Amino acid sequence: MSKKDDLVPEDLGTDREKEIGQHIGYRYDVNLVPDYNRLTPFLKKYLETMEWKDLNWLEDVHMGYEEDRPAVFDRNINGWVTVPEDMDLPDNQQDRDMIARELLVKFQMSQRHPMVILEENYGKF
Amino acid sequence: MATLEKSFDAGLHSEQLSGRTQQTFFSAAEEENFVYPYNAFKVERDKKAEFDAQDLDSNTINLKIRKLMSEGHGHIVVKNPRAKHSIGVGILNRLTLDFKGSLGYFGCGLIDGPNIHISGRVGWSFAENMMAGTIVVEKNAGSTFGAAIRGGDLVCKGDVGSRTGIDMKGGTIIVGGRTGTLTGFMMQRGRMIILGDAGPNLGDSMYDGTIFVGGKIDSLGVDAVPGEMTDLEAKWIEGKLALYGLEAPKGAAKLQKIVAGKKLWNYDNLEPTEKKIVL
Numbered sequence: 001m002s003k004k005d006d007l008v009p010e011d012l013g014t015d016r017e018k019e020i021g022q023h024i025g026y027r028y029d030v031n032l033v034p035d036y037n038r039l040t041p042f043l044k045k046y047l048e049t050m051e052w053k054d055l056n057w058l059e060d061v062h063m064g065y066e067e068d069r070p071a072v073f074d075r076n077i078n079g080w081v082t083v084p085e086d087m088d089l090p091d092n093q094q095d096r097d098m099i100a101r102e103l104l105v106k107f108q109m110s111q112r113h114p115m116v117i118l119e120e121n122y123g124k125f
Numbered sequence: 126m127a128t129l130e131k132s133f134d135a136g137l138h139s140e141q142l143s144g145r146t147q148q149t150f151f152s153a154a155e156e157e158n159f160v161y162p163y164n165a166f167k168v169e170r171d172k173k174a175e176f177d178a179q180d181l182d183s184n185t186i187n188l189k190i191r192k193l194m195s196e197g198h199g200h201i202v203v204k205n206p207r208a209k210h211s212i213g214v215g216i217l218n219r220l221t222l223d224f225k226g227s228l229g230y231f232g233c234g235l236i237d238g239p240n241i242h243i244s245g246r247v248g249w250s251f252a253e254n255m256m257a258g259t260i261v262v263e264k265n266a267g268s269t270f271g272a273a274i275r276g277g278d279l280v281c282k283g284d285v286g287s288r289t290g291i292d293m294k295g296g297t298i299i300v301g302g303r304t305g306t307l308t309g310f311m312m313q314r315g316r317m318i319i320l321g322d323a324g325p326n327l328g329d330s331m332y333d334g335t336i337f338v339g340g341k342i343d344s345l346g347v348d349a350v351p352g353e354m355t356d357l358e359a360k361w362i363e364g365k366l367a368l369y370g371l372e373a374p375k376g377a378a379k380l381q382k383i384v385a386g387k388k389l390w391n392y393d394n395l396e397p398t399e400k401k402i403v404l
Contacts, residue, residue: 033361042157050219050258051170051240053368057257057276060295060314072151075256075275075295081149094182106155113163114149119163 033092034059042102055101063100072100074107077114081107106114161237165218168199176208177203186212194220197342208248208320213241230267233260236277249286252279255296262371268305274315281367287324290317293334301371307346308335309383318380320373328383336383337362339374345383352384 034055039047047055063070066080070089074081083089083103089096107113160167174193175193178186186209193201200221206212210229213222213236220239227245237256253272261280268286271279276296287305290298295315302339306324309317322340329346335358336349345351362377373380 008170033171033357045157046159050238052222052259054365056259056278057296059297060276074149077149079149081151084150084153087153103151105159106157107151109150109158109161110155112152112155113162115160123163 034097038094038098040098040102042106043098046105058101058105061097061104063089063096063102070096074104074106076108159219161217163217164215165238166194167197168194168218168220169197170199170219170221172198173200173202174198175204177204178212179205183209183211187214190216190222190345194218206245208246210248227264236260236384246283255279265302270300271296274298278365278368280371282369283370284321289319290315293317297365299366299369299371303340306343309334309349310346312336312385318366318373320366320371328385328390331383331385332387333385333391337377337380338383339380342381342383348386348389349383350386352382354378354380354382358382 043058050056061072064073064080065071066082070083071080072083081104089099180188186203186206189199190203190213194216197381199219201259202223202225203374204225206226206228208227208229211234212228213224213233214231215235216222216239217237218239222239222241224241224243225247227249228243228247230248231250231253232247233241233251233255234253235256236252236258239258241258243259243260243262247262247266248326250268250269250272251262251266252260252274253269255271255274255277257277258280259280261282261283265283266281266285268288268315269291270281270285270289271293272288272290273289273292273294274296275294278297278299280299283302284302285300285304287307288310289300289304289308290312291307291310292313293309293315294313297315300319300321303321304319307326307329308319308323309328309331312328312334315334317334317336319337320339323338323342325343326346327338327342327344328336328349329348331349335352359378362373362380366372366377
């Protein structure tokens with residue numbers, strides 16, 4: 001096998017992926033329908049507080065990967081937030097997605113969120 | 126494939142992209158909190174206020190809503206909005222907001238959390254950049270309805286103009302009636318349910334996301350192709366429509382599903398490689 005072929009993963013799906021020799025990550029699971037039986041207690045309370053009958057914006061939140069580590073994309077900072085190594089994750093995507101949603105909401109509402117620092121430094125109102 | 130050969134020869138496919146990650150980590154010790162720590166207010170669900178916007182300008186209306194939220198009002202009723210522009214914008218917390226009348230252009234933009242009801246019509250670019258929450262418009266809407274929406278449920282029970290959901294990046298747009306030309310133009314993610322007819326060039330240049338149409342489609346745009354409806358999707362659509370008192374005319378399973386043909390995927394990781402070759 002040539003050096004060029006070594007660089008191309010075997011399980012590329014679309015013609016476009018084969019052409020560029022790489023996966024296009026966001027193609028996967030973008031519309032995975034949530035299983036509401038797997039809501040965490042935190043998410044149940046969040047939805048009740050917000051008065052939403054379903055997951056609303058969290059329908060689009062899934063557990064993904066960044067540099068081979070489980071991570072969640074935070075649209076408010078346009079970047080991935082990584083799950084700590086010592087956190088055990090379940091072995092199915094539905095439960096992982098629910099944990100991703102809980103972690104993201106908690107992070108966005110926390111004082112540690114980069115938007116807090118941004119607002120302190122650049123907020124006009 | 127000349128370009129591909131050239132990029133392999135240059136050894137560029139082994140490059141690791143960097144600079145995208147924020148190097149930020151979750152903490153397991155995060156406290157439970159449902160209010161943003163910036164520009165948001167903790168409001169009480171049952172604390173209600175209402176005011177007449179008849180003689181107020183847009184800025185004053187927005188400031189009044191903000192003041193009421195800062196006082197803890199979780200339910201605000203605005204009477205006589207009289208199609209004024211850019212009102213009900215930038216609300217980042219839970220809130221029940223009722224507009225008794227119609228809104229002008231750029232109404233309810235940049236919201237992240239509230240549940241809004243409009244008894245009348247809305248103008249251009251309604252709910253642009255909506256992040257989360259629910260909005261229900263009882264009558265018709267103008268063009269670019271839900272432009273660049275990123276999350277939440279945006280519902281218009283009547284007809285909407287052209288370019289509905291242009292550049293949408295998430296969330297769900299539901300149209301009870303018809304939609305105009307170039308609906309879903311450059312759609313990148315999310316879901317759109319049109320229960321009536323769709324105008325020409327539906328889903329033009331869409332990269333991803335899904336459009337469901339109950340009526341007639343005038344024509345599909347570039348790289349928009351029919352998809353195969355799954356039982357899971359039909360069930361999801363039925364549930365979503367039921368939340369807003371709507372249903373597909375012939376059942377959710379009979380909706381036409383439109384997805385991206387994915388022939389326009391010519392960016393992402395290849396982009397820096399191509400730039401280097403050009404340079």
